Amino acid sequence: MPLEDAHGRLVSDLRVSVTDRCNFRCRYCMPAEGMPWIPREEILSFEEIERLVRMLVGLGVRDVRLTGGEPLVRREFPALVGRLRAIDGIEDLSLTTNGYLLGAQAADLVAAGIDRVNVSIDSLARGRFFEITRRDALDRVMAGLDAIASFPQVSPVKVNAVPMPGFGRDDVLRFCALARERGFQVRFIEFMPLDGDRSWRSEEVLTGAEVRTMIEEVHPLAERPREPHSTARVFDFADGRGEIGFVNPVSEPFCADCNRLRLTADGKLRTCLFSLHETDLRDPLRAGADDAELGRIVRDAVWRKELKHRIDEPGFRPPARTMSAIGG
Ligand code: SF4
Numbered sequence: 001m002p003l004e005d006a007h008g009r010l011v012s013d014l015r016v017s018v019t020d021r022c023n024f025r026c027r028y029c030m031p032a033e034g035m036p037w038i039p040r041e042e043i044l045s046f047e048e049i050e051r052l053v054r055m056l057v058g059l060g061v062r063d064v065r066l067t068g069g070e071p072l073v074r075r076e077f078p079a080l081v082g083r084l085r086a087i088d089g090i091e092d093l094s095l096t097t098n099g100y101l102l103g104a105q106a107a108d109l110v111a112a113g114i115d116r117v118n119v120s121i122d123s124l125a126r127g128r129f130f131e132i133t134r135r136d137a138l139d140r141v142m143a144g145l146d147a148i149a150s151f152p153q154v155s156p157v158k159v160n161a162v163p164m165p166g167f168g169r170d171d172v173l174r175f176c177a178l179a180r181e182r183g184f185q186v187r188f189i190e191f192m193p194l195d196g197d198r199s200w201r202s203e204e205v206l207t208g209a210e211v212r213t214m215i216e217e218v219h220p221l222a223e224r225p226r227e228p229h230s231t232a233r234v235f236d237f238a239d240g241r242g243e244i245g246f247v248n249p250v251s252e253p254f255c256a257d258c259n260r261l262r263l264t265a266d267g268k269l270r271t272c273l274f275s276l277h278e279t280d281l282r283d284p285l286r287a288g289a290d291d292a293e294l295g296r297i298v299r300d301a302v303w304r305k306e307l308k309h310r311i312d313e314p315g316f317r318p319p320a321r322t323m324s325a326i327g328g
Pocket of ligand 1: 258274307
């Protein structure tokens, strides 16, 4: 029996946060001093992640994305990729990273069996990159992007950018050049109210439509039909040189056919990015629950999956957990 919620949606896409720690301090995610990290003993071990992912694949999960914090800061991370790759039934195993450690780990990740990689880069201008991430690391991130792009079996390679206040035409055109000249799939993702210092304001969100208008002043675009469950509206450059996408959770929510589930680094199941409730899987697992019992807990939680997020609706409250402890 597939994993279904009360709204008739089937769940098949799992995002696994393997750590809440990160080597960057992006302004839209966490304060300069970082966050109070989850104590190590509360973090799922590789064995526990493998066990839970295998159980969830048995319930119908087919796509697994590994996130953080920054997943590559977790020691021996490629070994986890190898463990998950060995699970029958996973059709797509992907990773979201800030790219800083990608150069060093690219070959091991590919050998372990990663299928796709998304690299988060919010500006291609060195100064602005530093301003946003509080790290002077653009060159190293770009070298990481080049490293993973040198493996043709890892495809597509996507570049995710969150347009923050001050993001302008020059920034947009730099990303267009990256898509057009290098063939990376660039995605502009709207700023969401999951920031560590709770300063999010909807009026500060640069919407996908606004970014698209900036692009179309220079490059005409042609929209592709939307794929089921897709978070992005994808466009081809009309002259055929590359594609670009817009993930608009604030201005154009895509919850109606959401098939996503999240597992946090400390073993909590989140049925929505903006869930105000979580379901604990770690403690039952550590207490000896078998897969049938864990499966019942998961099915019950998924049945109560939220219909949609309620950003900007009266009474909207962001979740207690911030993006760095949920993962993309
Ligand atoms: S906000 Fe929640 S329901 Fe909507 S697409 Fe994201 S995870 Fe799915």
